[in-house]
Amino acid sequence: MIAEPEWTERAEKRGLDPLGMQNAGVALYQELLPGISNVTLRMRYYGYYCWVSDAYARSGATDKFKAWQSWVRRAEALYALVSSLATGQNGVGGVDWANRRLALDEDVIDFAEAASNKDSAARYLRQSLGVFGGAYYSQMVELGLFRLGEHGIQRTTNGLGCAAADAFRESIGDKIETILLQAIKSARITRKELTKLAPIIPSEIPELSSERQAYQNLLFAQSSGNEGDVSRTASLRLILDTARTMGARPSPEDIRWHLFDTPSFRDNAMDAQRVRWETYHCQDLFQVAAAALLQWTTDLMAESDAGRTPAEIEHEIRARLKEKKPKKALWSWRKFREDLNTEDFDYRGAWDSLTSARGTPEQKSWDTVRLIAALDQRLAEREELQNTCRSELKKVGGGRSIVTELEWFGQRAEIPVADLIASYAIERIVRRHSWVAMQKLRRQHDYTFLFEVHEGRLVRRRGYAPVATTPRLFPAVQFLTDIGLVDANGATARGRALLRGNG
Numbered sequence: 001m002i003a004e005p006e007w008t009e010r011a012e013k014r015g016l017d018p019l020g021m022q023n024a025g026v027a028l029y030q031e032l033l034p035g036i037s038n039v040t041l042r043m044r045y046y047g048y049y050c051w052v053s054d055a056y057a058r059s060g061a062t063d064k065f066k067a068w069q070s071w072v073r074r075a076e077a078l079y080a081l082v083s084s085l086a087t088g089q090n091g092v093g094g095v096d097w098a099n100r101r102l103a104l105d106e107d108v109i110d111f112a113e114a115a116s117n118k119d120s121a122a123r124y125l126r127q128s129l130g131v132f133g134g135a136y137y138s139q140m141v142e143l144g145l146f147r148l149g150e151h152g153i154q155r156t157t158n159g160l161g162c163a164a165a166d167a168f169r170e171s172i173g174d175k176i177e178t179i180l181l182q183a184i185k186s187a188r189i190t191r192k193e194l195t196k197l198a199p200i201i202p203s204e205i206p207e208l209s210s211e212r213q214a215y216q217n218l219l220f221a222q223s224s225g226n227e228g229d230v231s232r233t234a235s236l237r238l239i240l241d242t243a244r245t246m247g248a249r250p251s252p253e254d255i256r257w258h259l260f261d262t263p264s265f266r267d268n269a270m271d272a273q274r275v276r277w278e279t280y281h282c283q284d285l286f287q288v289a290a291a292a293l294l295q296w297t298t299d300l301m302a303e304s305d306a307g308r309t310p311a312e313i314e315h316e317i318r319a320r321l322k323e324k325k326p327k328k329a330l331w332s333w334r335k336f337r338e339d340l341n342t343e344d345f346d347y348r349g350a351w352d353s354l355t356s357a358r359g360t361p362e363q364k365s366w367d368t369v370r371l372i373a374a375l376d377q378r379l380a381e382r383e384e385l386q387n388t389c390r391s392e393l394k395k396v397g398g399g400r401s402i403v404t405e406l407e408w409f410g411q412r413a414e415i416p417v418a419d420l421i422a423s424y425a426i427e428r429i430v431r432r433h434s435w436v437a438m439q440k441l442r443r444q445h446d447y448t449f450l451f452e453v454h455e456g457r458l459v460r461r462r463g464y465a466p467v468a469t470t471p472r473l474f475p476a477v478q479f480l481t482d483i484g485l486v487d488a489n490g491a492t493a494r495g496r497a498l499l500r501g502n503g
Helices: 024-030 042-057 065-086 095-104 130-141 160-186 191-196 210-218 227-244 252-261 267-304 310-324 335-336 349-355 365-381 383-392 402-410 416-443 472-480 495-498
Strands: 109-112 146-149 154-156 186-188 451-454 455-459
Touching: 024 227, 042 130, 042 146, 042 154, 042 160, 042 210, 065 130, 065 160, 065 191, 130 146, 130 210, 146 383, 154 160, 154 383, 154 416, 160 186, 160 191, 160 210, 186 191, 191 383, 210 227, 210 472, 227 252, 227 267, 227 472, 227 495, 252 267, 252 472, 267 310, 267 349, 267 365, 267 383, 267 416, 267 455, 310 365, 310 416, 335 365, 335 416, 349 365, 365 383, 383 402, 402 416, 402 495
Parallel strands: none
Antiparallel strands: 109 186, 146 154, 451 455
16 A cells, blocks of 8 residues: 655655665766766866965964855855856856856955855855855865864865965966955955956866876876775776767767777776776666656556556556557566667667657657666676676665666566566556655655555656766866866877876
């Protein structure tokens, strides 16, 4: 039985992971690119923040956290103003505010109030410690640039952090540093001074500089022996190879499919990492397929104002699958998946179909079934992939992944396809969503149920569309672009040299 409480009032919240199946993939991609996140958008922020911390310490700083907080926020607001005036600088926090402020045509811009934490102020950002605290600090700790000091103040480390600060300082020079420091202290700057600060913007890392080399050394720190450094280095080399092969700056999807489809890179470390990326992509493909089934089941509920019982939904799925493909619907699951050619299977076509707004879930139903079967067969044929999936996608608590789900299918491989998918949709999709939504209600007080129970019938509250996870690839490519290893034509000469081991 599926049962949820009835409510007179509830907050409308949309569960981003209604099956609790994305977590396994998210945990894996965090290990594949440590030190980079989906909200760390420009490489130079790492050096800038190290300089900001070092400059604070050198300026006779107090140990009061609010003074440090104000210093960081002023430094960020100023960075946004400089980047906005320079134009073309994406990934900078606060540029929307900076664009509006510059449009006022003030000769002297006083940004003290905008950098404050006053609720009544037109702040550049609402986060209390800006993008430094909300995005970059945790990743810079991962890279060994920052640590938590006394009184809760984040500080650069004596080794890598101070070195990055010095490298940034050397690149901008004494005159620019003087203007920068004075502007942060006073929270005031003229438009002429803003123009002079243009060399600090994200795209202006000097090509032949200790700063650029310092960033490259941070990203490609394989010799450190640290597990995270080794993993990140291997992933970035795979991204560079994708750029070299394509002859263009690759998109995240380009990288996903290049790593999914390329059997070998003729490098042991890269090949081992490639299989980990393939594991992640298989997991994401499966969770998209599972979400497509959830979408279909909620659509079936919505066909009747009174909703449907679980048994009625199961019957409809079985009947409609048989109606579309009468013969294959009666094949055993084992026969169906073994009949697929995993080398020729159009995984990307299935992915595009299931994540597209075009077509109904029912029209895509056999795309969903074929994708699950192809993934099942791919793992069955590839022992190293199967073993990597099992080791990387470890079951934690009530977590689900492609491993747990294919085990369920494997135990029922002789059941006809239509019967198996209909059963899976109820047992592992509908009931799973009910459990996940209940956990969110208990722990987070979020009401994310997609359906409710009325006298034993499931009534849809709202639908859901499959959503892929975002594995840090966009910022990784941007970082490589920022330090001159990737451009519009793919891997640069410097990038190709690094791939050859000469970087």
